[in-house]
Amino acid sequence: DAGVIQSPRHEVTEMGQEVTLRCKPISGHDYLFWYRQTMMRGLELLIYFNNNVPIDDSGMPEDRFSAKMPNASFSTLKIQPSEPRDSAVYFCASTWGRIATNEKLFFGSGTQLSVL
Amino acid sequence: DQQVKQNSPSLSVQEGRISILNCDYTNSMFDYFLWYKKYPAEGPTFLISISSIKDKNEDGRFTVFLNKSAKHLSLHIVPSQPGDSAVYFCAASARGGADGLTFGKGTHLIIQP
Numbered sequence: 001d002a003g004v005i006q007s008p009r010h011e012v013t014e015m016g017q018e019v020t021l022r023c024k025p026i027s028g029h030d031y032l033f034w035y036r037q038t039m040m041r042g043l044e045l046l047i048y049f050n051n052n053v054p055i056d057d058s059g060m061p062e063d064r065f066s067a068k069m070p071n072a073s074f075s076t077l078k079i080q081p082s083e084p085r086d087s088a089v090y091f092c093a094s095t096w097g098r099i100a101t102n103e104k105l106f107f108g109s110g111t112q113l114s115v116l
Numbered sequence: 117d118q119q120v121k122q123n124s125p126s127l128s129v130q131e132g133r134i135s136i137l138n139c140d141y142t143n144s145m146f147d148y149f150l151w152y153k154k155y156p157a158e159g160p161t162f163l164i165s166i167s168s169i170k171d172k173n174e175d176g177r178f179t180v181f182l183n184k185s186a187k188h189l190s191l192h193i194v195p196s197q198p199g200d201s202a203v204y205f206c207a208a209s210a211r212g213g214a215d216g217l218t219f220g221k222g223t224h225l226i227i228q229p
Contacts, residue, residue, distance in 0.1 A: 042118075042221030105216070
């Protein structure tokens, strides 16, 4: 299995531009999570999906952030417009079964986002 | 409000010695705890976990201890090896909760030769 695949690995953009991050979860996994890592706050949960349906987006910082999961093998996280404070590493993770019984997450390699 | 706290941003240990990484939590609903290891330019990978019904779980060189009354857990690595140099994240969840894992900020472990 190729694991969770994220693209791009690095993204450099200018303030105000739209940014789209992509994720392909592990086949068969029915939960997908988006996390953001910063020095100040560590790993923060932004949003998660179960069977392609958004379950909890309370971690999404602002309306500038949106996430979709059109099918079981693809998800996007979009920032529009982007701001310098959005600079961080964004991780996608997936797992299977109920979260209550399987808390082990499988992470992608992340997207390093720099907003200038 | 950090519910999972790792108060040491970094830790330096000599090769062959014991590494002890600490983690405190505030949410009494947490009953399952995990440690993840992260190398540069890679995503975190699962290392070891412990349920609140236990106070110790061991896997090879890695042992996690849980002190529920103190809301404290620790990860022991014995003996420490150069490949253990990484960032270690403590994470917690409340069984039955459906909001994923709550992570600490991480501790950067450096194993010195």
